[in-house]
Amino acid sequence: MKAAVVDRYGPPDVVRVADVPTPEPGAGEVLVRVDRAAVTVADARIRGARFPHGFAPFARLAFGVTRPRRTILGTTFSGVVEQIGPKVDAFDVGDRVSGMTGMRMGAHAERVVVAARRIVPTPADVSHTDAAAVLFGGTTALYFLRDRARLRPGASVLVNGASGAVGTCAVQLATLLGGRVTAVTSTPNVALATRLGADRVVDYTTTDPFDTTDRYDVVLDTVGTVSPARGRRVLAADGRLLLVAADLWTTATPRRGVHTGTSGEVPDDFRYLLDLVAAGKLTPVVDELGGLGDIADAYARIDSGHKVGNLVIAPGS
Known part of the structure; x- marks a missing residue:
């Protein structure tokens, strides 16, 4: 072969x-x-x-x-x-x-x-293309939003890096879990983030999403550009900062409300994501x-x- x-x-x-x-x-x-x-x-x-x-x-x-x-x-x-x-x-x-x-x-x-x-x-209604596409970003987004943040309906969510494999799934999954989503991306991907269900989109090339008085219950950084100090600028009291690509120091240093780590490859999560795709609720x-x-x-x-x-x-x- x-x-x-x-x-x-x-x-x-x-x-x-x-x-x-x-x-x-x-x-x-x-x-x-x-x-x-x-x-x-x-x-x-x-x-x-x-x-x-x-x-x-x-x-x-x-x-x-x-x-x-x-x-x-x-x-x-x-x-x-x-x-x-x-x-x-x-x-x-x-x-x-x-x-x-x-x-x-x-x-x-x-x-x-x-x-x-x-x-x-x-599932019969899911193409091989969509199935291969959804699992990596989908399992990561699901782990951080559902398992680490324990996202609840009505929570405000900031997704930094909303156009990548994890980010595109995170915008959709946070919305499905009842979150009010603000997506951070660059100019060419503003329309994509809106189409995926973001309530608001911040173009980081023109606006610093962390230089604001807005506060979020959940901040998810998918790309490794947000430090704990920077993320906390926009985090609500008792909010959760989720760092998908944290460095060793951040990972090894416990901080209240800061969550890092690696998502597992859980077959039940594969089924959940594929069923969402089959139902038209999640679009890879x-x-x-x-x-x-x-x-x-x-x-x-x-x-x-x-x-x-x-x-x-x-x-x-």
């Missing part, structure tokens, strides 16, 4: 398309023919060994000290079950499934082996590229800092 291989850290062009052995599913695993896979900021960080400040030594130990330990990146995919390993009863060959592979990665390939417990059925924002050969372009867009929504490739095309 063909796969996008990253055997050294570096810029987008270190990725190459190569023939690699097709993996075999073991006990409790399935082999999935990957129809669509997301290329995410997490993939780009690993490829470039560019991690939030302070995390580099620990990340290198986890992902590879001098080069990537797992040379096929990608965690988020949708496809069709092609082979079933022993002790798998929940799925059959031909089933449409979506999921995330975690530290095992491997989704930037024509086929991927994944633990059956990490995948869920893809997708920029669909071509095949594996377009991953370098996807990485370049991510590295530019101007990616909008989710980047999705079709490994088999």
